Each structure stands twice: as C-alpha cells, then as structure tokens.
Amino acid sequence: MARIPGSNGEKTLKAIYEAATDLIYQNGYEAVSLRQLASAVGIQAGSLYNHIASKQDLLYKLTSTIMVELNGALDEELRGIEDPVEQLKTYVRFHITYYAARKKQVFIGNFELRSLQGENYRKIVVLRDQYEKKLVDILERGAEEGCWAAADMRMTAKALIPMLTGVCVWYDPRGGYSIADLVEKYSSLIFHGISNS
Template sequence: MAVASGERVRQAAVKLFAAKGFHGTGIRELAREARLSSASLYHYMGTKEELLAGIMRDCLGRLLAAAGQAIDGVADPRERMGRLVALHVLTHARQPDETKVVDDEVHALSPRLRRPVVELRDAYERLWADAVDAGLREGVFHTQRPAVTRKALLAMCNGVARWYAPRGPLSLDDLAEHYALLALRALGGERPGTGPDLAVCRAVVAATWRPG
C-alpha cells in the first residue's frame, strides 16, 4: 500500500531529525527523503518547526495515553512503577527515532510551540512522580532523593533508544524486566523474583503504535 505524502513527510522528518538533529536537517534534504519537491513540501508540513512540534505532540500524547492504560487500576506502587519503566523501555526500543526526537529536540522549539509539548511531557512524568510518592507514603520505597532518582531512571530508560538492537543477546522482554528491577532497587523497593506484568505493557505499546 502506498504511503500518503503527508505520512512520508512525517517519516522522513523523524528519520532525519533523529539522525542529524532538527537544525542539521535542511528543507531540500527533507523533501528528497520524502520524495517531494521543496515547493510542495510546505503543503504537507507548514514550517519545519511546526512539523517537529507535531511529531513531538503525537509521540508524547501516545506515550501518555499508553502509560495511563498500563497502570489503570493498579494500586501497588511497585507494580505501577515497574509497568511505567517497562512500557518506557519497550516504547524506546520499538520507536527509537521518534523517542530520540522527543528526548533531544525540545530546545529547538520556540516558546509558543514548546509550551504544549512540555505540558504533555510534564503530565507523563507526573505519572512516575505519583507512583514514587505513593510508594514513599506506603513505606515500600525508601529513597531520600525521589525527584533525582526519578529523573535518573527516566534518563536511563531514554538511553535504550540509542543502543538496543533486536538481534542482540538480550530479548526485549528481558531488558524491560531488568530495567524495572533496577528502578525498584534504586527506589529501595526491590521485590526479588517478581517483575511487572509485561503482557499488559506489550499489548498497550503494540496497540498504541499500530501502523495505520
């Protein structure tokens, strides 16, 4: 099935922004990757900055919705945290270019376009903060630096997009489970022999980023 021109532009932008950065990607290069003329490119994207902002809003919106689904109805803060970490790892491994763009290029946006992107990012990170706070209240987490620990865990999980290879020695499920365990250890809430419900996380990620 042929890919519509607008989607080709988006795919080309994600690929190039992830590889070369927003400022390192030229309009002619973007048009060539999308198999369009430079003149017709603007019909499908507006400005290059608006294209970047749209990609970031879409990716963050999907991530926020997926995380909400994965932890819906989960009372145990350790399971909530484990699912959030596993879902983040699965997403960054499966969508490395999109997630690299979101993680790296927010500084390229002007204040007007940056604001809604940052609001989505903050809403997503609040899910993590709420899980950590719940664990501290219930006495199952014991870190003395919850905010710093949360930021460190997010940075750790973001890195998966840069190095994970599907043909490597570690399966994606094993990686997600290991990262969840590392997160619980960092929070002082490790549960030996118990990992998050990966089936739920896999299903949510697959449904959220289903092609078409």
C-alpha cells in the first residue's frame, strides 16, 4: 500500500479527510475526482480504497462527522440552562461561533447534502432535523412562557437557521467584525424579530 512517507494508516486517513474537505469546499463535490484527491494526499489513486469505500462514502463520513459533533457540542452548551431566553442566546452564540470557526466543514455539511444518496442522505437529514428541533423546542417553550410572540415556531426556526448558517459563506475575520460582534448583531436581529412588542 502506498503511504505518505513516515505516516501510518490513521495519519493517511486524516490527510484524506483534510484534503477532501479543502477540495470539496473549493470546487464542489461533483467536480472533485478521486485521482485529484489522491494527488493532493500524495498517494496512488488505488490506495484510497484502503481507507474509503467510495467517493460517496467519503462525503457521508465528512458530513456525518460534522453533524454528530455539532449536535453533541450544542447539547453540552445548553446543559443546565432552563430559561428559554438564555437558551436562545446560547444557541445563537454557539451556532455563529461554531460555523465561523469551521467554515469549510459546515459548508460541506450544509451545501453538499444534495450530493448524498439514498440511506446516506436520509441519515444526515435525521441529524440535521435533530439540530433544528432543538431550536424549535426553545422557541416553542419561550412562546409558551410569554418570552416572545407566539408564532409558527417551526417556520421561524427554518428562517433563523439559514440566516445564522450564512456566516460560513461570507464571514472573514479580517473583514472588521469579530465573532462577538456577529453574536451581538445577530442576537439583536433575532430577538427584535420575535419580540412581543
């Protein structure tokens, strides 16, 4: 098996994931070939199959890793917080911070979902829906407690998540806004939009 000099199978797999993330982020999943990926890693194209089953399997592993991590990290952030207002503030802060710090990974997780097939697609949709449901639950609880206006909270969540997710497309830390600035401005927009007044 061809390997990166001085590496082992685990390092090679990590290099494959990193190179695939860069290539898919830059070019889109459909435009990236396994030959291109192997070249970026420094191995023969045939050697990729010692680490991945297929290009589709690779995309599934990239997207599932980020979605599982996303859900788990959000659960940790929300642990012990009962007040819906504080939960929503935490959700917004977490989402923006996470998405700004992992632009490539979350871009693939969100915008290459369309390239997943069959069961791979269905599994990622389940994970995506779990993440969205956490926001719906916060919004519904807040509406029940009078924290903000009652509305169709599923639709509200579907509007808010793409708004927050857009950070991974346009945010550049050299552009004059800090993460704290983003959190403050997005939080203001969201709370103003759902307020009772």
